[in-house]
Amino acid sequence: MNGADVKEPIAPAVSTLVGEQAVSAKRPRIAVIGTGGTFAMHGRHRFDWIEYADSGVIHPIDDLLQRLGELVPHVEIVPLPFRSLGSVSIGPRDWLELATLIRDTAASDPALTGFVITHGTATLEETAWFLGLVLELEQPVVLTGAQRPANTDGSDAAANLRGAVAVAAAPESRGAGVLVAMGGLFFAARDVTKAASFELAAFEAAPYGPLGRIDADAGVVWRRRVFRDAGPSRQSPRFASILDAAASTALPRVDIAMSYAGADGAAIEAFVAAGARGIVSAGLAPGRPASGEGEALCNAVAAGVVVVQATRAPRGTVPKQRFLAADGIVAGGDLSAQKLRIALMLILASFGVSETAPRDRAQVDRDTVQRILLEL
Structure with a gap:
């Protein structure tokens, strides 16, 4: 479902989530968008x-909400279908459509x-970061997922x-941008990452930590705030126009080259040959490529590819x-390689670089790329 199709206000869900009480004008209304995943x-x-994916059964969000019953008293839940995707299948086109849906629905x-x-956990942090860079909303956007399906023992879905x-729904969350809530904690989209495959406490934000916690009674406790000032400050969305500009085209291709002992330039050369407009080098700590990759990275720069140096150190x-x-x-600062990739895609798109445009080194001012990345 494309966000452009949303024309009228969403009708409230008719379910036990609404409860028996009359809906008041001040009752929080939360739109829940299901995108599939383990959840x-x-x-x-x-x-x-x-x-569990072998079962072949994926429940739509309205069905799941009916099954889970009332979640937070006095909060009205509004199911908003998107489409079911495994988190290993989601990509930039899905991000653009999801962001457009949210923007248009809020309007x-x-x-x-x-x-x-609700989102698969494998790429949850990437979707959250993309949305945080393109959405300009006062309403908070909170991503969550599950490590175990809702019908299994010990599930964390509900x-x-x-x-x-x-x-x-918390008043304090207004203006906080895009957040991730997992395991009784919530995190800034910029910082959070999945750090474990199957543990319930799978999400972390090293070295900064969570922004706060969700108590057993569903109370929300903020301990840190994110920076959301206007202008070129951290966490300020600066790519909102991409949602309109990219409606008829794909975002530029950006790839990640992982460094390891003995790595050569084969992967980098393959990315350039495949049409990469940018490459993020996930280098050895403290942020240097393996010696065998150096020449290939320099050749990529000479070919007009924007290369950003990251580190694989968490x-x-x-x-x-x-x-x-x-x-x-370009130096990548403290963003992870996967989040630098997303930021670079959006930066290149904002410069007018498309997936299929011919390479022109003059198109991209690397000093500007450097400044933007270190401000994010």
Whole structure:
């Protein structure tokens, strides 16, 4: 479903979530968008925590909300279907359509208090970061997921959705941008990452930590705030226009080259040959490529590809350095490689670089790319 199709205010869900009480004008209204993932899948048995996708059953969001029952008292839940995607299948086109849906829904129904997105956990952090860079909303957008399907023992699906709804409904969350709520904690989209495959407490934000917690009674406790000032400050969306500009085209291709002992330039050369407009080098700590990759990265720069140096270290940072500048390579700061990729895609798109445009080194001012990345 494309956001452009949303014309009228969303009708409230008729379910036990609304409860028996009359809906008051001040009652928080939270739109819940289902995108699939583990949250929507059906385990074949009570301990089907690994290969549950083999069941082939994916529940739509309105069905799941009916099954889970009331989550947060006095909060009205409004199901908003998108489409069911495994988190290993979601990509830039889906991000653009999801962001457009949220933007258009907020415009058509300004009484909505906030949005919750149920999402597969594998790429949840990437979707959250993309949305945080392109959405300019006062309403909070909170992503959540599940490590275990809702019908299996020990599932975290209901608790995580309850927490996300509570965060989205909290008055203090207004203006906080895009957040991730998992395991009783909530995080800034910029910082959060999935750090474990199957553990329930799978999401972390090293070294900064969570923004706050969700208590057992669904109370929301903020301990840190995110920066949302106007202008070129951290966490300020600066790519909202991309949603309109990219409606008829694809975002530029940006790839990630992982460094390791003995790595050569084969992957980098392949990315350039495949049409990459940008490459993020996930280098060895403290943020240097393997020696065998150096020539290929320089050749990529000479071919007009924007190269950003990152580090594969989970708490690493890559500051501006002379050796990078000498080779025409941009320093990635403390963003992870996967989030640098998304930021670079949007930066290149804002410069008018498309997926299919011919390479023109003059199109991209690397000093501007450097400045933007270090401000995000």
